[in-house]
Amino acid sequence: MSRILQLFLGLRALMLIASFGALAGSGVMYWIGAKYLLEAVGLVHPEIAGGAHLPAVLVLEAMDAFLFAIVLTIFAYGIAVGFVLRLDDATIERLPDWMKVSGIGELKHTLAEVVLIILIVTFAKDVVEAEQQLDWSQLILPVAVVLFAAALWLLRAGKPH
Secondary structure (H helix, E strand, C coil), X not given: CHHHHHHHHHHHHHHHHHHHHHHHHHHHXXXXXXXXXXXXXXXXXXXXXXXXXXXXXXXXXXXXXXXXXHHHHHHHHHHHXXXXXXXXXXXXXXXXXXXXXXXXXXXXXXXXXXXXXXHHHHHXXXXXXXXXXXXXXXXXXXXXXXXXXXXXXXHHHCCCC
């Protein structure tokens, strides 16, 4: 029995490493978002930073990076608290609702929602970057967004809230 317990605790250590990896990834994404914002400011104040893109595109890129960083932070927390550490009931009650993760399914659904938002931001960025009139082939992304959103809605509709 102690061998099984040791194996289980070893797996918890692997999950904690995954949690730290997600947290490190979120730090990288925060840095990238800050870099995009500084580049956008550089277009207005060239002495700060420089770049050849439109400020709106850079701000959209920063928003993408920050959003993904936030999700990675939530994932890191969700993995650590949901699967590795055990908090007492009083501590859990004091947590905000967004920090209460009920399981891996909720984390996956959060990731899917963020992917949907990233696709929307990507399309908005493409529209801003377009120097000429958009053609029909550029409708693939918004159609995919609508289908993806419908699939998420169907998944959510099948579960009690």
